[in-house]
Amino acid sequence: MSGASEKPGVLNGFEETVKDFWASRPRRPHAGRKLAGVAAAIGYRYGVDPVVVRIALVVTTIFGGFGVPFYLLGWLFFPGESDEVSGFEGLIGRGRSSVSPAFAVVLLVLTVVSTGGSITGSWFDGGGLISCALIAAALYLLHRSRGHLNRPAPVAVRTSHPAFTGNGAFTMTDTAEAPTPARGWDPLAADPAGWDLPDATPAPEPPPAAPPRPRHHGSQRGPRSKVGSATFALAVVTAGGAVLAGLNGATWFDAQHIIGLVLGVVGIGLVAGAFAGGGRGLIGLAVPLAIVGMVLTTAPFKNFEVRGGVGDIRETPQTSTELKPLYQHAAGDIRLDLTELPEGAPYSTNVSNGAGDTTVTVPANADVTFDCRTGAGEASCFGRSTDGISQPALTGTDNGPDGVGGQKITLHVSNSVGNVEVRRG
Structure with missing residues (x-):
């Protein structure tokens, strides 16, 4: 007794499901692939449109970053359609694979690097782990409910037999069949007529052909599913509620978060549609939302307020009234030179730029209290610097080479996109 379920197609427990998934992994097909055939393999194996799988991988790549490592893992551990083993198993000598050992090493290195990048470089804390968990859960549920369908046929293992070369020598080959002695040959040199040999057994019937893979043609679609309509309605309600919350003072509901919420609803609809057999129309909504969300998150327009005109500003105030x-x-560069200000009462000013570089020059011995920040770019203030997106502000006081006792200046410098520099003249 192995503990397997008596009902066909039903798996008992998590461990049995995982073992059966590994034993009947999807095989990367030769036809229908776009790159390595990972998405097509999953789609054909579980009766899901490969386009839905590709969209899911793109979404998990943009939001969380784990789509690329998962694809590389599939390339490495899913065997090809006519391979004995996967690329990784071929690397360790378990059998024949179309993935060469050198390329398997390259895939392994890329997998490790991209996995580390997805965990440490995602847009929000834990995003890579969340997308990894979502992919693993989706695969587990797919195999638990549809693992009995379209199980890949085993590939015959090629064995080595001695092959006669014709010149009296034998060589080992994995393509030659094992030699079969002729019926009339007698190893004891007896009369062949004296042997009572049984009749040849009939050849066994070939096994039934594997069921054809499910193909998705526009002319053979089933009844229209309500998943797409329900998901679209829920996405509209989600977007409307988030916008109203933002207008009523909920600062969390900015453009990036609203798009993320709507895209999350659409993603749930795509997954539900993969199981229910519908919702393909949601792809046309998910792709532009993902692109807009990526642009808004990469270039932080959150702090890009309505400002002045466009062009460069160069100011050198010489009195307190000119400052x-x-x-x-x-948009444009701002160059503010404060070295011409006369000593006396303390000075204070704010510099705010939308897109462009901002440079502020202060007197050599001034005592400067500063607050420098940029949404995307490099900030450099008195030898301290940050570089990247949404980095913390540089704050503090710098008294110059002569120490405390110089002109008092207070600066607040902020950019949405571009470099910020505060330096001494």
Whole structure:
């Protein structure tokens, strides 16, 4: 007794499901693939449109980053359609694979690097782990409910037999069949007529052919599913509620978060549609949402407020009345030189730039209290610097080479996109 379920197609427990998944892994087909055939393999194995699988991988790549490592893992551990073993198993000598050992090593290195990048470099904390868990859960549920369908036929293992070369020598080959002695040959040199040999046994009947893979043709679609309509309605309600919350003062509901919520609803609809056999129309909504979300998150427009005109600003105030309390610009470079200000009362100013570089020059011995930040780019203030997206602000006081006792200046410098630099003249 192995503990397997008596009902066909039903697996008992998590461990049995995982073991059966490994034993009947999807095989990467020769036809229908776009790159390595990982998405097509999963789609054909579980009766899901491969396009849905590809969209799911793209979404998990954009939100979380684990789509690329998963694809590389599938390339490495899913055997080809006519392979004995997977690329990784071929690397360790378990059998024949179309993935060469050298390329398997390359895939292994890329998998490790991309996995580390998805965990440490995602847009939000834990995003890579969340997308990994979602992919693993989807595969587990697919195999538990559809693992008995379209099970791949085993590939015959090629064995080595001695082959006669014609010149009296034998060589080992994996393509030659084992030699069969002729019926009339007598190893004891007796009369062949004296042997009572049984009749040849009939050849066994060939095994039944594997069922054809499910193909998805537009002309053979089943009844229209309600998954797409329900998901679209729920996405509209989610977007409307989030916008209303944002208008009522909920600061969390900005453009990035609203798009993320809507895309999450669409993603759930795609997964549900994969099981229920519908919802393909949601792909046309998921792709542009994913692109817009990626742009908004990569280029943080969250702090990009309505500012002044476009172009470069170069100001060198020489009196306290010429020094403006706010220098604000929508796009362009700002160059503010404060070295011509006379000593006396403390000065304070704010510099706010939408897109462009901002440089502020202060007197050599001034005592400067500063707050420098940029949404995307490099900030460098008195030898301290940050580089990247949404980095913390640089704050502090720098008294110059002469120590405390110089002109007092307070600076607040912020950019949405571009470099910020505060330096001494």
